[in-house]
Amino acid sequence: xxxxxxxxxxxxxxxxxxxxxxxxxxxxxxxxxxxxxxxxxxxxxxxxxxxxxxxxxxxxxxxxxxxxxxxxxxxxxxxxxxxxxxxxxxxxxxxxxxxxxxxxxxxxxxxxxxxxxxxxxxxxxxxxxxxxxxxxxxxxxxxxxxxxxxxxxxxxxxxxxxxxxxxxxxxxxxxxxxxxxxxxxxxxxxxxxxxxxxxxxxxxxxxxxxxxxxxxxxxxxxxxxxxxxxxxxxxxxxxxxxxxxxxxxxxxxxxxxxxxxxxxxxxxxxxxxxxxxxxxxxxxxxxxxxxxxxxxxxxxxxxxxxxxxxxxxxxxxxxxxxxxxxxxxxxxxxxxxxxxxxxxxxxxxxxxxxxxxxxxxxxxxxxxxxxxxxxxxxxxxxxxxxxxxxxxxxxxxxxxxxxxxxxxxxxxxxxxxxxxxxxxxxxxxxxxxxxxxxxxxxxxxxxxxxxxxxxxxxxxxxxxxxxxxxxxxxxxxxxxxxxxxxxxxxxxxxxxxxxxxxxxxxxxxxxxxxxxxxxxxxxxxxxxxxxxxxxxxxxxxxxxxxxxxxxxxxxxxxxxxxxxxxxxxxxxxxxxxxxxxxxxxxxxxxxxxxxxxxxxxxxxxxxxxxxxxxxxxxxxxxxxxxxxxxxxxxxxxxxxxxxxxxxxxxxxxxxxxxxxxxxxxxxxxxxxxxxxxxxxxxxxxxxxxxxxxxxxxxxxxxxxxxxxxxxxxxxxxxxxxxxxxxxxxxxxxxxxxxxxxxxxxxxxxxxxxxxxxxxxxxxxxxxxxxxxxxxxxxxxxxxxxx
Numbered sequence: 001x002x003x004x005x006x007x008x009x010x011x012x013x014x015x016x017x018x019x020x021x022x023x024x025x026x027x028x029x030x031x032x033x034x035x036x037x038x039x040x041x042x043x044x045x046x047x048x049x050x051x052x053x054x055x056x057x058x059x060x061x062x063x064x065x066x067x068x069x070x071x072x073x074x075x076x077x078x079x080x081x082x083x084x085x086x087x088x089x090x091x092x093x094x095x096x097x098x099x100x101x102x103x104x105x106x107x108x109x110x111x112x113x114x115x116x117x118x119x120x121x122x123x124x125x126x127x128x129x130x131x132x133x134x135x136x137x138x139x140x141x142x143x144x145x146x147x148x149x150x151x152x153x154x155x156x157x158x159x160x161x162x163x164x165x166x167x168x169x170x171x172x173x174x175x176x177x178x179x180x181x182x183x184x185x186x187x188x189x190x191x192x193x194x195x196x197x198x199x200x201x202x203x204x205x206x207x208x209x210x211x212x213x214x215x216x217x218x219x220x221x222x223x224x225x226x227x228x229x230x231x232x233x234x235x236x237x238x239x240x241x242x243x244x245x246x247x248x249x250x251x252x253x254x255x256x257x258x259x260x261x262x263x264x265x266x267x268x269x270x271x272x273x274x275x276x277x278x279x280x281x282x283x284x285x286x287x288x289x290x291x292x293x294x295x296x297x298x299x300x301x302x303x304x305x306x307x308x309x310x311x312x313x314x315x316x317x318x319x320x321x322x323x324x325x326x327x328x329x330x331x332x333x334x335x336x337x338x339x340x341x342x343x344x345x346x347x348x349x350x351x352x353x354x355x356x357x358x359x360x361x362x363x364x365x366x367x368x369x370x371x372x373x374x375x376x377x378x379x380x381x382x383x384x385x386x387x388x389x390x391x392x393x394x395x396x397x398x399x400x401x402x403x404x405x406x407x408x409x410x411x412x413x414x415x416x417x418x419x420x421x422x423x424x425x426x427x428x429x430x431x432x433x434x435x436x437x438x439x440x441x442x443x444x445x446x447x448x449x450x451x452x453x454x455x456x457x458x459x460x461x462x463x464x465x466x467x468x469x470x471x472x473x474x475x476x477x478x479x480x481x482x483x484x485x486x487x488x489x490x491x492x493x494x495x496x497x498x499x500x501x502x503x504x505x506x507x508x509x510x511x512x513x514x515x516x517x518x519x520x521x522x523x524x525x526x527x528x529x530x531x532x533x534x535x536x537x538x539x540x541x542x543x544x545x546x547x548x549x550x551x552x553x554x555x556x557x558x559x560x561x562x563x564x565x566x567x568x569x570x571x572x573x574x575x576x577x578x579x580x581x582x583x584x585x586x587x588x589x590x591x592x593x594x595x596x597x598x599x600x601x602x603x604x605x606x607x608x609x610x611x612x613x614x615x616x617x618x619x620x621x622x623x624x625x626x627x628x629x630x631x632x633x634x635x636x637x638x639x640x641x642x643x644x645x646x647x648x649x650x651x652x653x654x655x656x657x658x659x660x661x662x663x664x665x666x667x668x669x670x671x672x673x674x675x676x677x678x679x680x681x682x683x684x685x686x687x688x689x690x691x692x693x694x695x696x697x698x699x700x701x702x703x704x705x706x707x708x709x710x711x712x713x714x715x716x717x718x719x720x721x722x723x724x725x726x727x728x729x730x731x732x733x734x735x736x737x738x739x740x741x742x743x744x745x746x747x748x749x750x751x752x753x754x755x756x757x758x759x760x761x762x763x764x765x766x767x768x769x770x771x772x773x774x775x776x777x778x779x780x781x782x783x784x785x786x
Contacts, residue, residue: 018192019399023407024070026783031063033776037421040769055417062413066406072196073402075394078222078255080204081230082247086267089318090230091203093383096179096187096325097144100203101152110155110170116178116199122147123175126154129168133161147174169205179325180387189391193398204254223256224405226397227263228390230318231293233285234268239534245296246540252297252304253610256617259297260310261397263390269382270317274348286315300510302502303618314382314389320346321383327374336362339370342377349380407784412648414780418773419642423744425770426641427751432763436752443748446641447741453637454737457630458730460491461622465726468504468719479505479715492629496622503618504722507611508714512707513537514607515600518549519703522596523696525553529563545603552595559588561693569695585693604710615718619725623650630733643740649732653725 038056081087088100124147128136134157154170161167180187181199202225229251235241252259266289272282294308326338339362354372359365430439464486468479483501486493517537525531531550533539538549560581624647631644
């Protein structure tokens, strides 16, 4: 990357100024150095004028973008959560007002983006979408009740209409004065953020509607956000807790990136306050929940194992906390209403000493009593602790979330320019020192050396990938073993964090878990003669898919598929006057097979969205690590050239979904089979039709056989896409090196012509000028390292 490296420059930051201000000052120092480089080159190299002007334009644009991103960064909090975990109440708590509908049964719908207005503006926009049955438009200066009513009406209309017609989910944007982002509110300490930081909350829909409404654009926004995941601590039933853990896992996949930037809000913690010895029981429940979250991520998302000890958790009771805030900040009826709700539902959270002196009627409380209740509930709901934890979470993660990708983007845009400057200086120096013929030979040697480093490094990268199975009997086992064995490879894989490539095998396993679970739920229900998904993965499906599976099973039961048939199978003969029953059962089984296959297809599509994003993240992370490894080897290869493979070459490479199997065809061949046999009765011969009706065991066996084939095809698809993706990157890298070396050849010819005409500039001049871009590079690297 660099020909020479100056002593590292210390990145010292005035604590009050913050890391953003420090990086901005370093960026301004880079501008000074660049302007000096530009001016010197303008004076000394007339042949380089047009290219230099283009370089200057691109460098200044990249620097302007860097400074703008550092001056007005966007802090996004993305809120999501498990079923009925109080997510909307948490958003209200952050906003300091009851504006989001608190809807029972996970009926919140649409993605709501709430943009903070420091000028206290209120503007609601509901975008016009296809087949919308709700009001679309824009409204100014609505009060809190009016905002909530608009949102409630929109979500209710969507949930009613989507039962009958395919709908695009509501897209809602709200500009609002969000309480927690006002410094005077005293909720969050954001003093180390830039003064012009922008704030927004992205509230994702409830789990019931999530899979219909989350698209690639939303997922990308989530990956650039700090996430708050609410978890319902009031749910103590073991079976339902397991369901919640499945939802936690799904939310981690949805939000993407490292779980370390997610804050888990252990909500409704007040449920333990009613019990004897509640503090011990509360802490035991918290410890158990934390361990369960860690365990399921450890088992099912191996790529994030290194993040587990950095997960953040906070206890919270969002509803009483919101009511306490309303008592403190609102007047008259709103204050009284909030106090009455506390008195009716959360009186157990008020210390006895305060309760003893309270009038029975809330309306008789005075301002001091209101204040005492508000402070007591605020503290006992852990609101203070939660905001302190959220502030620390922002402090620990926001600068990395914003600054690191911003600096990487700047480096990608400018490193080619700086290396070009260095190589132009080297061209002059080498020609003056060695003469053109020797330099030309050295250039060819360096080109071959760089390609050799690329080839050997790429071979290291591809060695385990080339061995990935395509078709065979034990694909999953082979794939798992090969990926897990990469830690034993020398070279590149010693630098890659363990588990990075694990989605290549766990993605198919995750999808198969859901497909097999849906199947088990259906078979269990048929055997019992009633809908019962308990104990199967079907119990954790979305409500939409559970409803469809229930209807499919009920329809087959209604066609005469009894528990006796389900458990043992049967043979029906036409001579028993059961032709009508036989036809009804045959049609019922045929419909069951087709509709169940269609449902499994839809489950596959839904789950594969999450898993494809995991695979893409895995491969991109691997490639970024590979670029660092490769560039380090080039730099250490004693090659007298400034060359760095930029990650920008990834931009033009399309990533096709690794998992894209079509399941619309029936997945079972074990349908009712009929045979016609002659049967003699006295003097008459009659044809008798025997129809075999399979048991659930036979149906399940056939389905599982086909699902295993599907899993093999998924593995094959994943491996093929992975190899194609990496091969395309290798082609891009080779082309980049060849183009760079061709450009260098032209620069050396130009340098030779210049020197032939003008010997007035000496080697020392170019040696000193070459230091400048290296100095600029070192500043950038020190910022990134810090």
